[in-house]
Amino acid sequence: MKIGIIGAGDVGQTLAKLWTQAGHSVILSSRHPETLESVIQDLGPTAQAATVVQTAIAGDILLLAVNYATIDAALAQMAPHVTNKIVIDATNPLRYTDEGNLERVIGDREIAGLVMADKLPNARIVKAFTTLWTGYLQQHAHRPYPQVAVALAGNADNKPAVATLIKDAGFDPVDLGTLTDSRPIDPPSAIWNQVLTADEMRSQLAQASQLDSV
Numbered sequence: 591m592k593i594g595i596i597g598a599g600d601v602g603q604t605l606a607k608l609w610t611q612a613g614h615s616v617i618l619s620s621r622h623p624e625t626l627e628s629v630i631q632d633l634g635p636t637a638q639a640a641t642v643v644q645t646a647i648a649g650d651i652l653l654l655a656v657n658y659a660t661i662d663a664a665l666a667q668m669a670p671h672v673t674n675k676i677v678i679d680a681t682n683p684l685r686y687t688d689e690g691n692l693e694r695v696i697g698d699r700e701i702a703g704l705v706m707a708d709k710l711p712n713a714r715i716v717k718a719f720t721t722l723w724t725g726y727l728q729q730h731a732h733r734p735y736p737q738v739a740v741a742l743a744g745n746a747d748n749k750p751a752v753a754t755l756i757k758d759a760g761f762d763p764v765d766l767g768t769l770t771d772s773r774p775i776d777p778p779s780a781i782w783n784q785v786l787t788a789d790e791m792r793s794q795l796a797q798a799s800q801l802d803s804v
């Protein structure tokens with residue numbers, strides 16, 4: 591299976607490394623693929639660089655890892671080529687303010703996975719890898735039992751392939767349900783940027799939902 595990674599920044603490169611180490615082929619996109627030469631060399635013979643369009647076409651499954659501020663331009667390029675493809679959406683609906691703080695760019699009641707499903711209606715969106723800083727991903731991949739949890743959410747048919755890629759990257763997948771259930775994957779939330787085992791994640795989610803219902 592060829593994994594097309596849209597956005598070769600921190601998230602894209604971190605997961606490209608973990609997946610090539612697990613034996614997968616990856617295509618990393620950039621608006622300037624020639625700048626990825628040394629990255630591709632480091633990743634080895636199962637990695638290549640390409641444009642966004644080439645990556646969207648060639649990837650059997652796609653990872654979306656672009657900053658929200660520029661995402662619409664990337665989505666416009668991808669959209670014609672993602673029909674029926676699983677797109678793992680690792681993006682967070684955040685932007686930096688002029689003061690250097692992160693702020694949400696979608697409404698408090700909106701759910702990022704549903705917003706993305708509206709933006710890319712032909713794709714099969716699965717939300718995953720949004721909750722952990724890449725430093726944690728690098729540090730904790732393939733940790734001995736109990737492994738670190740990575741939450742995912744989406745339609746049942748689309749999740750097994752993504753759960754396998756989460757395991758291949760060295761993490762324990764925790765299924766949150768459908769995109770409608772995926773609010774805890776978005777910041778701010780009880781599990782966002784927390785290094786947790788699956789049991790700890792489920793317990794945090796249960797506590798948060800009890801507080802919500804009070």
Ligand SMILES: NC(=O)c1ccc[n+]([C@@H]2O[C@H](COP(=O)([O-])OP(=O)(O)OC[C@H]3O[C@@H](n4cnc5c(N)ncnc54)[C@H](OP(=O)(O)O)[C@@H]3O)[C@@H](O)[C@H]2O)c1
Nearest residue numbers: 597598599600601620621655656660663664681682723724
């Ligand atoms: N960093 C983290 O720890 C972390 C963890 C979880 C989730 N996330 C989320 O993952 C997403 C990516 O974060 P990141 O830290 O990896 O960002 P990043 O390091 O800034 O990389 C983003 C990449 O997106 C590409 N890009 C930007 N605009 C584009 C466009 N219009 N079309 C195509 N490609 C474009 C850029 O590639 P070129 O300039 O080469 O085209 C860049 O390499 C964000 O939504 C972030 O919230 C980040």
